[in-house]
Amino acid sequence: MSAPIIALDGLLVRYGKFTALHGVDAIFQGGSLGLLGPNGAGKSTMLRSILGLVRPTAGTAQVLGVDARKSGTELRRRIGYMPERDAFIGGFSAVRGLAHLAEICGFPKDDAMLRAHDVLHFVGLGEERYREVSTFSTGMRQRYKLAAALVHDPEVLFLDEPTNGLDPQSRARMLGLIERITKDHGLHLVLASHLLHDVERLCQEVWVMEGGKMRLTGSISDLTAAARGARRVTIANDQGSAFHAAAEAAGFACAIDGDGRSFVVHHEDRVVGPDEIFQLAQSHQMVITSIRPAARSLEDAFLEVLEGE
Amino acid sequence: MSAPAIKTVGLSRWYGEVQGLAGLDVTIHHGVVGLLGPNGSGKSTLMRLLTGQIHASRGYVEIFGERMTPGHFKSFRVLGHAPGEDIHFENERACDFLLLLAKLGGESGSRAQDRVDKALDRIGMTPKASVRLREMSKGMRQRIKVAQAILFEPPLLLLDEPLNGMDPPSRRQTLDLVREYSSTERTVLLASHVLHEVDAITDHLIMLHHGRLLAEGQLSDIRNLIEQKPRRATIRGEGLTQIAAKLLNEDRLSGLTMEGDDCLHLDTRDLPKLLLELQQVGADGQIEALETDDQKLDAVYDMLVGGSAR
Amino acid sequence: MAFRAAEYERYTGPRSKRPAWWPLLTATLQRGWSSRWVRRITWISLIQGFGLCVLAYVLNDVVPTWRELTERVGEMAGAEDEIKLDGRVYLWLLNMFVYPVLLPLALLFGYDLISKDLETNATEAYFARPITPASYLLGRTLAFVGFLLAATLGPMLMVWLADYATSEAEHFQEIAKVPLGITLALSFIAVVLALFVQAVSVLTKSGTWTNLIFVVIFLFGSAMASILYNMTDNLDMLSISLLHNVYVVCAYIMDELPQRQDYADPGVVFTVMSGIGIVSLMVLMRGLRRRSMLG
Numbered sequence: 001m002s003a004p005i006i007a008l009d010g011l012l013v014r015y016g017k018f019t020a021l022h023g024v025d026a027i028f029q030g031g032s033l034g035l036l037g038p039n040g041a042g043k044s045t046m047l048r049s050i051l052g053l054v055r056p057t058a059g060t061a062q063v064l065g066v067d068a069r070k071s072g073t074e075l076r077r078r079i080g081y082m083p084e085r086d087a088f089i090g091g092f093s094a095v096r097g098l099a100h101l102a103e104i105c106g107f108p109k110d111d112a113m114l115r116a117h118d119v120l121h122f123v124g125l126g127e128e129r130y131r132e133v134s135t136f137s138t139g140m141r142q143r144y145k146l147a148a149a150l151v152h153d154p155e156v157l158f159l160d161e162p163t164n165g166l167d168p169q170s171r172a173r174m175l176g177l178i179e180r181i182t183k184d185h186g187l188h189l190v191l192a193s194h195l196l197h198d199v200e201r202l203c204q205e206v207w208v209m210e211g212g213k214m215r216l217t218g219s220i221s222d223l224t225a226a227a228r229g230a231r232r233v234t235i236a237n238d239q240g241s242a243f244h245a246a247a248e249a250a251g252f253a254c255a256i257d258g259d260g261r262s263f264v265v266h267h268e269d270r271v272v273g274p275d276e277i278f279q280l281a282q283s284h285q286m287v288i289t290s291i292r293p294a295a296r297s298l299e300d301a302f303l304e305v306l307e308g309e
Numbered sequence: 310m311s312a313p314a315i316k317t318v319g320l321s322r323w324y325g326e327v328q329g330l331a332g333l334d335v336t337i338h339h340g341v342v343g344l345l346g347p348n349g350s351g352k353s354t355l356m357r358l359l360t361g362q363i364h365a366s367r368g369y370v371e372i373f374g375e376r377m378t379p380g381h382f383k384s385f386r387v388l389g390h391a392p393g394e395d396i397h398f399e400n401e402r403a404c405d406f407l408l409l410l411a412k413l414g415g416e417s418g419s420r421a422q423d424r425v426d427k428a429l430d431r432i433g434m435t436p437k438a439s440v441r442l443r444e445m446s447k448g449m450r451q452r453i454k455v456a457q458a459i460l461f462e463p464p465l466l467l468l469d470e471p472l473n474g475m476d477p478p479s480r481r482q483t484l485d486l487v488r489e490y491s492s493t494e495r496t497v498l499l500a501s502h503v504l505h506e507v508d509a510i511t512d513h514l515i516m517l518h519h520g521r522l523l524a525e526g527q528l529s530d531i532r533n534l535i536e537q538k539p540r541r542a543t544i545r546g547e548g549l550t551q552i553a554a555k556l557l558n559e560d561r562l563s564g565l566t567m568e569g570d571d572c573l574h575l576d577t578r579d580l581p582k583l584l585l586e587l588q589q590v591g592a593d594g595q596i597e598a599l600e601t602d603d604q605k606l607d608a609v610y611d612m613l614v615g616g617s618a619r
Numbered sequence: 620m621a622f623r624a625a626e627y628e629r630y631t632g633p634r635s636k637r638p639a640w641w642p643l644l645t646a647t648l649q650r651g652w653s654s655r656w657v658r659r660i661t662w663i664s665l666i667q668g669f670g671l672c673v674l675a676y677v678l679n680d681v682v683p684t685w686r687e688l689t690e691r692v693g694e695m696a697g698a699e700d701e702i703k704l705d706g707r708v709y710l711w712l713l714n715m716f717v718y719p720v721l722l723p724l725a726l727l728f729g730y731d732l733i734s735k736d737l738e739t740n741a742t743e744a745y746f747a748r749p750i751t752p753a754s755y756l757l758g759r760t761l762a763f764v765g766f767l768l769a770a771t772l773g774p775m776l777m778v779w780l781a782d783y784a785t786s787e788a789e790h791f792q793e794i795a796k797v798p799l800g801i802t803l804a805l806s807f808i809a810v811v812l813a814l815f816v817q818a819v820s821v822l823t824k825s826g827t828w829t830n831l832i833f834v835v836i837f838l839f840g841s842a843m844a845s846i847l848y849n850m851t852d853n854l855d856m857l858s859i860s861l862l863h864n865v866y867v868v869c870a871y872i873m874d875e876l877p878q879r880q881d882y883a884d885p886g887v888v889f890t891v892m893s894g895i896g897i898v899s900l901m902v903l904m905r906g907l908r909r910r911s912m913l914g
Contacts (some may be wrong), residue, residue: 038476041444051747053911073749077634087743088734091650103642106634113628122625123530134739138348148744153630165473167347167502168610181627190768194448194476197505235586274598287584288591292598300475306478 003065003186004029005156006050007199010059013045019179020045023059024210032182032189034199034220036302043192047158057094065156067240077105080154082145084161088133093121094144100152105152106303119147123177139170146177156188157181163198178202196298199220200224206298208305216305223301228293229271234262236287246284264294312374313338314465314496320580322354329354331520332368335485339497341491343507344500347614352500353393355517357471359498360390372465374529381579386414389458393469393500395448403453403583404432410457424498428456433482447474459490466490466497472506484510491573508606515612523613532603535612540580542587546597549573552590559586571597637659644759644765650732651766652827657727658729661770664720672781675767676838679785686790706797709775710903713869717771720861722837724770725816726830728763730832733817734826742910762811772805800873806870808865811896818899821906837861857883858891868892 013021021054024040037043048054049061052072061068063075089097090298095116102112120129123143128136133144149157162178163171175198182189182202192200199206200220208216216223235243240261243298247254247265252272265272274291281288313336320333325380330351346352347505357363357554358370361377370377372388399405404425414443442450450496455471469489473479485600488510491497501507503574514531516523524531544552554575556562561583561618564576577583678685685790745755746867779798783791820829840868846858847853857863867888870876 036477038478039448039589053746073751074749076749079747081747083740083747085740085741085743087740089646089741089744090739091653091732092646100642100646101744101748103646104639104745104750106636106749107630108635111630111632115632118628124625150627152748168345168504168607169347169614171502173608177612185629195503196477197503234480236581238902247727257520273594274596275592275594278588278596282588282592285751287581287588288599289584290599290600291591291596292614299481302477303481 002030003062005064005109006033007062007191008046008049009062011046011049011056013054013261014057015048017098020212021049023137024209026207026214026217028190028207029190030188031205032191034149034196034203034206035190035192035209036194036199036206037215038194039305042212045212046080047160049083050158051079054230060231061255063249068216073134077152077198078155080152082149082157084160084164086133086209088144090132090134093130094125094133094136097133098144098148101148102151115153115198116147116151120144122174123147123152127176133236138165139167140254142166142170142174143177145175150181155165155188156236157192157265158190158192160192161194162169162191163193163195172217175201194238194287196302200298208302210306224296230255230264230266231272231274231277231293232262232264232290232292233277233288234290235281238283239286242284243281243286246280246286250280266294312371314373314584316371316374317368318370320358320370322363323366328520328546329502330358330517333517333522335515335525337496339491339494339496339513340513341487341499341511343511344517345504345507345514345610346523349515349519351520351555352517353469354520356467358498360388362486379608385538386461387463388465388467389461389463390467391451391454391458391469391471393473394443396454397484402439402441403445404429404438405455406453407457407460411460411593414461416461422431424460428460430589430590431459431486432456433479439466444487448476448479450477452479452483455486461485464495466495466551468497468499468516470501471499480506482615491585504607504610514606518614528606528609529603531613532609535609539576539578540583542575542577542580542583543591543600543602543603544569544573544575544587544596544598546595547571548595552595553562556586559583623890625688627826638754639748640761641662642756642805642843643750643755644762646737647759647762648765651728652764654727657724657766658731659726660720660723661766661878662776664770665777667715668777671778674879675778675785706794706800709779709794709797709801709867709873710739710870712775712778712864716774717865717869720770721767721808721812721865722834722891725812728813732759736818737826746911752904754913756903756907759817760810760813763817764809767809767812771809774829775801775805776868796826801869802836804872807892808868811892811899814896814899814903816908818902821903827837855883855887856880858888863889864888864892902903 006025006026007303008024008026008188011021012019024046035043035046045054049056050063050068052063052068052075055069060084060278063087064078068075072202088094089100092100095113098110099112099118100115102115103109117129123141125140125147128140132140136144141162146159146162149159153157163174166174178189179202182185183200186275191199192204203220203288205217206212206223207221215276233243238268240263242255244263251269256262257264277291314337314550315337316332317335321331322329331394333351333355344352344355354363358365359372359377361379361381364379375381379552390539396406401409407425407428408421416424426435429438432455434449434452434456437445437449440449442453445453449469451474453467456583458468466487471483475483487497487499499507499511512528513526514528516531526533549567549568549571553565553567556575561577561579562575563578564574564575566576568574575583584601587596587599589600682688696880719854746752776798778799779794782794786794792882816829816833819832821827823829823832841860841862846864847856847859864884867876867882870882871885871888876882
């Protein structure tokens with residue numbers, strides 16, 4: 001069995017008097033991992049430990065089978081990091097700067113330039129690659145950062161808020177790119193993001209951190225499993241309150257969801273069948289416009305974990 | 310009937326040759342309105358015109374019936390604005406920064422302090438009141454921006470990408486605040502790129518594209534207006550091939566696609582009639598899940614703005 | 620337009636484990652050279668050096684005994700020191716090739732490279748890669764030193780070569796120690812200066828402030844040095860002036876320090892310069908290590 005991508009064993013990191021990580025244990029075998037937590041939870045410190053940039057006060061961080069602190073430099077050849085803030089080399093065009101970063105990782109000069117062009121083509125940056133990154137729009141900068149994380153052909157990708165500031169189309173494009181890299185090429189992914197929608201789409205498991213401790217680790221499908229056979233229902237027109245009354249009268253518990261036209265219907269003792277809902281609607285001359293199992297969203301699960309403290 | 314919160318008439322603004330906004334006519338009463346559009350569509354130009362930071366090149370905007378122009382300061386108490394740009398008072402503590410703004414708004418002494426305390430409480434940052442802005446994370450700064458916007462409980466709130474950088478608990482808290490705010494006959498105009506969050510708190514939208522108004526109104530109404538595309542209903546369940554066969558004969562259907570064994574897409578120009586048909590199918594227990602395409606804001610956004618490679 | 624979507628491909632080419640400071644050095648040299656003013660200053664310096672070479676050759680052709688003639692003219696004109704065209708000429712050449720070049724080049728580098736890197740958050744891009752803070756510093760400092768030496772040492776060595784080629788055995792003895800001496804001296808100064816400018820920029824985190832502080836220290840230091848000397852009658856006060864120190868270091872290493880006592884003790888000067896260098900190095904390593912922790 002191959003080594004896990006990340007193995008943290010009692011990882012304790014202190015900066016002076018402040019403890020950033022309180023002896024964290026966790027294992028990421030591989031695939032796509034979402035790293036969640038409020039600001040100040042210790043995610044950046046964890047990232048630094050994994051990149052081998054900070055010495056643990058106690059415990060170890062093993063990445064790709066080697067100790068991160070001891071073999072940090074070697075590890076960073078195999079890890080691609082996309083920072084939250086912009087980070088680029090001024091005075092160089094985007095492509096020259098990218099080639100330079102590849103050279104730092106050991107690529108011969110010509111191979112570095114070829115590779116830089118290939119990666120920029122993949123992320124969709126065309127003629128603008130000959131300009132400096134400082135002239136780029138937000139969307140282009142995010143794509144450039146992704147290219148920079150990929151240019152040295154890493155095995156593991158660390159992405160920090162990759163869709164930050166992107167409009168809906170650019171977000172969709174970015175997520176599509178990331179999906180292609182992880183699913184088609186098997187790169188492992190660690191995604192730190194506050195947008196749990198993105199995490200749900202791209203990842204299979206999550207680590208939830210808070211106050212320097214690991215609160216929860218688990219697969220997304222387990223966390224968002226359908227809540228005891230309930231159904232989320234939307235009613236046409238203004239029949240919302242009528243439906244609510246009818247459902248309650250029929251013995252269901254009916255909770256309003258969001259804006260008042262959607263409801264979460266469940267029954268104490270059993271799973272609610274969709275046919276029951278349709279029959280209920282029919283008998284009251286109402287039209288159901290949507291019905292689906294009421295899965296718990298990742299956001300709900302996450303907030304529950306945090307509130308549980 | 311009282312004046313609408315926002316009314317724009319032929320509102321246009323250009324910067325040299327570049328057009329920021331072109332002939333915008335919208336009227337907004339109370340509630341939460343989502344302002345959507347790609348980068349460069351004119352959202353920030355509109356925000357700046359609404360807050361009187363810039364002159365209109367043509368047309369005008371009225372806030373509660375009063376013309377809004379640069380130099381028109383009456384509206385400080387009427388309009389709260391959480392801008393997209395960074396706060397630059399790095400050395401100030403949060404409480405001092407808010408106190409300064411409260412005083413600038415014309416409040417003094419203990420009443421100003423009361424307003425600050427209340428605002429901090431509503432955004433849940435009372436314990437962090439003495440933290441300096443430069444030590445705050447992006448999410449915390451965003452919340453301070455919202456706090457300064459609600460200091461005077463204005464009847465109109467303009468929020469420009471307020472959730473950017475916030476962690477999930479803060480996002481939820483801010484959205485709850487918005488919901489609660491608008492429930493008392495006040496108006497919130499929320500510009501955001503995160504469609505599913507806008508989806509969760511409002512159905513009333515304004516979509517801009519290339520400086521023009523692309524669509525305005527309730528999500529389902531907007532969807533109805535997109536005539537080129539037939540309406541789509543998607544059902545999941547077992548034994549759908551039989552249902553598909555039955556429905557094939559319906560002349561109301563313009564298209565029918567099976568995706569795998571358990572998913573059926575039905576396209577039609579008459580969605581209400583189709584839904585009626587499907588109620589019986591559902592009552593017979595053959596539908597596990599049903600969805601129509603006007604539930605999802607991102608689908609509609611895509612249709613209007615289009616072109617994103619999914 | 621491509622008919623298939625752009626694909627991502629894995630890289631199957633060679634990868635070397637060569638130290639990371641090397642590509643950093645070449646890239647910094649490139650970026651520095653792309654600055655118009657760096658190029659101008661360097662070319663002007665080299666051309667002046669070349670000009671002096673030509674002059675030496677021409678004089679040698681036309682008036683082979685020009686050196687003795689100059690010395691006699693000096694005697695007759697009653698100059699204080701005897702005018703001897705030996706190694707001391709090179710000390711005088713510092714006025715031409717070193718003093719006017721050091722400050723502008725250091726300022727250009729401070730602005731173009733260091734402040735740009737701070738603005739663009741380049742350290743976050745670098746330290747996520749297999750490069751250590753020490754490597755980063757080494758590559759950048761070597762490039763910086765390279766530019767400083769090209770514009771100062773370059774022309775001086777050129778002149779020396781011309782001098783050597785047009786001299787006889789006896790004159791050669793007088794100038795034999797110069798190349799090694801001037802190379803060591805200028806290298807030492809260049810390293811200290813490069814570290815110092817980088818350290819100031821790491822502390823102030825701004826290109827403008829770095830330049831301001833550097834100009835103040837350079838020019839103001841010179842003025843303050845003579846004022847303090849006059850007030851306290853202590854020669855060692857002169858070591859506050861960087862220009863003064865440059866002179867003493869060069870003179871001392873070339874063994875041409877004049878007998879008269881209006882310079883600070885070389886020991887003090889070397890200590891001050893080394894001190895600046897070492898403190899700058901420490902500041903830099905600490906600052907870079909902190910930045911390598913990625914914000």
